[in-house]
Amino acid sequence: MPLTGCYSLAMLRESPFHNRVAAANQTSLWSHWSGHLVVDKYQSSEKFEYVSIRNAVAMFDSSPLYKYRIVGPDAERFLGGVLARDIRTCRPGEAQYTIWCDDRGYVNEDGVVFRHGPGEFLLTAAEPNLAYFQDLVGGLAVEVTEVTYDYATLAVQGPRSRAVLGELAPEINSLGYFEHTAAKIRGVPVTISRTGFTGDLGFEIFAASDEASVIWDAVAEAGAPHGIVPFGQTALLIARIEAGLLLINVDFEASRLAENDEHRSTPLELGLGWMLKGIDDDSRPFIGRRAIRRERADGTSRWKMTGLMVDPFDYDRKFTAAGMVPPKDHTPVSGDMMVYDDDGQRVGYATSFVYSPVLQRHIALARIRPDLATTGTRAFLEFTINHRYEQVAAEVTHTPFFAPERKTSMP
């Protein structure tokens, strides 16, 4: 009997690293990311993978990220008009974490843009954006092409990542935070950037898709004496909350696909105001700029994204009093958790929550009423304990929660 019920004529994609990933995946558990088969955890303890990110070195297949090549004499002008962060300050060999907004000043998406030359950029994104970008080209001399499947990308993250990659490509020893360089690994041309989604010292390798296995093997072998392990989505998501890095469809939604304004966020509301340097400068007319200026002038931001750190004593007390062992689960929780003030008024909601092993605290990324979003303000986070809502004390904390010196320092 023919199999039926998979209503797509396209096959689910396999990452360029799939052969290696499949061999390394000891759990037989798979999930889907942008139509690719990906691993949640390679071994039974995803926490060990996380520990390796924070204390040793670990590697992550990030190939499913969408990638766009933006090339042409007007490339800088084009991106200057699309991206909220000033692309002119990104020199060749540098990269920027950035966002793009709609004309109402709501965030569409975020990504990292790598500048390879005066008129040559590569932009990563979590969701498909080709049509969106191409529609904005107008009469500019710039070409936007989708190159998602051309590249195998491997993130190598953790305190020992420099030692491991440095053996393969010594060029990376002099890479500053958010810089990138061309290099060769076992003869394969690659670009290596000092970037990642873990908030730790780390690098990402871009190689041609058909060279993926060479790169995986080289990193695995160089990393073996340092205890390298591959890590899956779960470990990544623990690390990214600690690093205060936002995740689309968890901490915010793309404005152009959102149901209503409750599901939209401005850069200021997401705590990304630091990206907006020069917004008052008319030489940088990016999409959404006027609305954001107005929001700032009128103080109409509804929320401010910030960190919440749960009071460990109150947490333990509430669970213990309920006859439970206070859970300290490192599995990230997404979904709204309400935040209240001293008077029991709802003042915001958390979108990501996790027990941080490295901080030994429960932490959350939350939107709080802007007037309360100052470090040290007390708030209460709502939990379900014994099937009842309970509020546990927490404190507004700036992000990143965890930012080791090694993340940005030079050797």
Add this chain to the structure above:
Amino acid sequence: MTDSSALQDGVTTPTVDAGSREFDAIVIGGGHNGLVNASYLAKSGLRTLIVERRDFVGGAAITEELRPGFKFTTFSYALSLLRPNIIHDLGLVKHGFMPLLMPASFCPMENGDALVMGTDRNENIIEIARHSQHDADAYDQYSHDIEMVVRAVKPLFDKAPPDLFATSPDGVAELAELAQHLRGVDKGVLHNLVRLLTGSAADFLDDYFESDILKGYLASSGIIGTKVGPMSQGSGLVLLFHGMGEHDGSLGSWAFHKGGNGEFTQVLARAAQSFGAQIKLGTEVDRVITSNGRATGIALADGTELSAKVIVSAADPRRTFTKFVDPRELPADLVDALRRYRYQGTSSKVNFALDGLPTYPSLGERTDMFRGFTNIAPTMEYLERAFDEAKYGWYSTRPYIDGAIQSTIDPDMAPPGKHVMSCFIHYTPYELRGSDWPTEREHMADNVQATLESFFPGFSDLVLQREIVTPLDIETVAGLPEGNIFHGEFFAPQMYFFRPAPGWSQYRTPIEGYYQCGSGTHPGGCVSGGPGWLASQRILRDLATA
């Protein structure tokens, strides 16, 4: 160490001048309990000095680089019992506190098979079922039952024991509170508690399990640090004690502190200093100076005198009561109880620098099972036979080994590709019949290495260096009497109300202003920090009401 600014609260209040001879509090001993105690005292504003005999802090929780790049956890080697409130009270994370998960427990068997336990419940069920289908189900019940007992005991663990002999209204109220707590405990749980406190680990485990390897693995926690076999009455208490710990909320789990427990005590030292405590190293204390039944200071071995209204001994009961003060100043019943207080250390360490990872023949090239404890106790009978020799004053020919190749968890413990293996050894009694440890130490280590070789063929070829730590070394180097790692046996008559002696379980001593905070006080050893913390609370309350 993290420099997460989210955790910086900038507590740095150096209040003590270097060279000062006057303090509010002096803590004798810079082991983990001394450091915890001093941190709480300094945090509360007392000008606090820690004096440490050796040239570094840590006591029996130290990490030493005995060979370039190879870091040995000389004595204590893992973390579980540490009271979680201490982490937060003292802000340890910002000073580098970092417990690392050990995702596996590996139990080799004499027939070449093994039990490998991980962090996934369902995987553990099918793994145990390979050895016994019955035990796979019983394991959940056992874990649950132990957890219920642990939860019933926890409030008592984290509180100073009431004084059984109290006549004051407060004392009587504390006893009533204890009685009320116990009355609130479920009947079955209370019965299990009593069975554990008074019975053997073997009896308790036999009620649940039939598999030798599973029982060997679990019974190992019933002997650690104590001169009992799994079939001895009293091993149940040791089993329960080791279940009192946790790692990130997972009860009974153990972690490896980054850099070993020596790095953990460095974290404590940094915390103490951040609160303004001063640490004086290489300073041997001769005695506590008393005047009219009150402690007024300490005299150092070099004759220097330092004064303080609070003197705290983090040392063991023997040194606390018979070295630092004159036993003739103490009540006769206390002196008598201390004389009868059992140390009789039976544990050793043999630590290895390895050229690579060992292999286990039936697992081929796999080495992931080494990411945690490697427990050499294939059956309870193996443990009991190892104990038999100790009963008659000799060390085990086939010893129990709690091994841990810590460099598989923390690569900073050894050079790339190389490894360190900590091996905790039972039984090696302090008193040997007809010989002594200087004569026997190499033979003892040979037994250990031969045992490892029998499970991991080729092991000896990997050995680059070995460090031998006998009970005598634990005594002479770390100062623990008779090498008992807990400052005294975990026997019921030496626990709770009676630790270290009837009537003296509340951290005070008969000398006013002189306190005890070592592992010889409640709740005991195992790097819990509980004694140091609870003693500080007693001291601060006494000062407040003085």
